[in-house]
Amino acid sequence: xxxxxxxxxxxxxxxxSRVPDNRIERFRHFLATHPENALARFSLSQAxxxxxxxxEAIPELRRVIAGKPDWMLAHILLGRALIxxxxxxxxxxxxxxxLELARLQGHAGPMAEVAxxxxxxxx
Numbered sequence: 001x002x003x004x005x006x007x008x009x010x011x012x013x014x015x016x017s018r019v020p021d022n023r024i025e026r027f028r029h030f031l032a033t034h035p036e037n038a039l040a041r042f043s044l045s046q047a048x049x050x051x052x053x054x055x056e057a058i059p060e061l062r063r064v065i066a067g068k069p070d071w072m073l074a075h076i077l078l079g080r081a082l083i084x085x086x087x088x089x090x091x092x093x094x095x096x097x098x099l100e101l102a103r104l105q106g107h108a109g110p111m112a113e114v115a116x117x118x119x120x121x122x123x
Contacts, residue, residue: 054084072101
C-alpha cells in the first residue's frame with residue numbers, strides 16, 4: 001500500500017535500540033531496596049541484554065545463577081551475552097548446562113535454541 005504524499009517509510013531499528021531506557025532504571029531502583037529479588041535481577045539482566053549492554057548483563061546473570069542454579073533461562077541468556085562479548089569459550093559450558101536444564105525441565109523450544117547456539121560455536 002503506497003504511503004500518503006509527504007510520508008516516508010519508517011526504518012525498523014534493531015530490537016535493542018527500541019528498548020525503553022527507563023526499564024533498566026526501574027529495575028536498578030527496585031533492586032536498591034530489594035537486592036535479593038532474583039526475578040528483578042533477572043529482569044534487569046534481560047533489560048541490559050535487550051539494550052545491547054551485554055557486559056552489564058553478565059555479572060547480574062552470574063548473580064542470578066549463583067542464587068538459583070536451576071534457572072535455565074538465566075544460563076541461556078548468560079551464554080548469549082558471553083557470545084556477544086566475544087567469549088565463546090566461556091559461553092560453551094554455560095550453554096551446555098542450560099541445555100541440560102532445558103532437557104531435565106522438558107522445554108523443547110529452549111533446547112532447540114541452545115543446540116543451535118552450540119552448533120554455531122563449532123567444536
